[in-house]
Amino acid sequence: MISHREVPADATIKEVVVKQEPTGEWFAVLGIETENGAPPKPENPEKCVGIDVGILKYAHDSDGTAVEGPDLTDERERLERAQRDLSRKDHGSANYEKQQRVVARRHADLKRKRRDFLHKLSNYYAREYDLVAVEDLDAKGLMELPSNSRNRAGAAWGTFLRMLEYKCDREGTHFVAVNPRGTTKECSKCGVETEKPLWVREHSCPSCGFEADRDLNAAYNILSRGFDQVGVVHPDSMPAETALPPGTVAVPAERVLETGSPVLSEAVRPSRAG
Numbered sequence: 545m546i547s548h549r550e551v552p553a554d555a556t557i558k559e560v561v562v563k564q565e566p567t568g569e570w571f572a573v574l575g576i577e578t579e580n581g582a583p584p585k586p587e588n589p590e591k592c593v594g595i596d597v598g599i600l601k602y603a604h605d606s607d608g609t610a611v612e613g614p615d616l617t618d619e620r621e622r623l624e625r626a627q628r629d630l631s632r633k634d635h636g637s638a639n640y641e642k643q644q645r646v647v648a649r650r651h652a653d654l655k656r657k658r659r660d661f662l663h664k665l666s667n668y669y670a671r672e673y674d675l676v677a678v679e680d681l682d683a684k685g686l687m688e689l690p691s692n693s694r695n696r697a698g699a700a701w702g703t704f705l706r707m708l709e710y711k712c713d714r715e716g717t718h719f720v721a722v723n724p725r726g727t728t729k730e731c732s733k734c735g736v737e738t739e740k741p742l743w744v745r746e747h748s749c750p751s752c753g754f755e756a757d758r759d760l761n762a763a764y765n766i767l768s769r770g771f772d773q774v775g776v777v778h779p780d781s782m783p784a785e786t787a788l789p790p791g792t793v794a795v796p797a798e799r800v801l802e803t804g805s806p807v808l809s810e811a812v813r814p815s816r817a818g
């Protein structure tokens with residue numbers, strides 16, 4: 545048996561739900577209650593994650609995991625073919641109506657696959673972590689997109705956040721939606737802001753020299769705002785192990801911070817001493 549998390553000492557177990565996932569795995573979910581009703585404060589920083597729901601990649605988290613969206617090429621092609629067939633039928637004919645239903649089914653296939661992916665992704669984060677920090681849904685990231693993809697990306701983002709919040713609630717995981725202002729521009733080590741157009745994929749701080757993938761830097765900022773919001777003391781360094789949800793692609797951060805690295809000592813130690 546794998547225990548995904550410790551039951552905190554001050555918690556009362558209220559219910560136990562045993563369930564089987566479509567994958568065949570069994571889970572026992574303990575419903576717990578603490579004194580103030582909120583989930584217990586996360587104590588292990590390694591069980592806390594910040595997620596940057598990105599634009600070029602689907603999501604990039606503070607553990608260095610980059611998750612790509614599902615490959616919908618086949619579903620899209622099938623939908624387009626069905627739509628082309630529809631355009632060749634006589635409007636209003638029996639064949640036309642029949643083909644309309646085919647188009648509707650292809651739309652549904654596409655939607656199902658996308659939702660299935662979002663379900664798996666949100667399950668993964670809600671189960672593996674005690675605290676999940678994301679950016680509050682706003683227009684920031686969406687404004688960087690060409691207008692024709694804006695609505696679709698916005699809808700998927702909203703769906704993902706709703707699923708994640710619901711699942712975190714169910715699993716007793718803190719869900720924190722943080723202020724998204726400047727998470728990409730801000731250096732996660734020293735806080736200095738630099739302008740960064742979308743095509744600049746690397747964060748390279750002119751002030752402290754910290755370098756990281758653009759989205760990883762943003763994920764660090766999101767996590768650190770999450771810590772602030774819940775009132776958790778920031779750990780000495782941000783989590784840096786790579787954790788892999790099944791069926792996702794990991795792109796390890798090119799430069800992952802380790803405790804005691806020159807960059808970290810420069811950036812963190814003076815402020816601690818002072």
Ligand SMILES: [Zn+2]
Binds near residue numbers: 734736751753
């Ligand atoms: Zn910096």
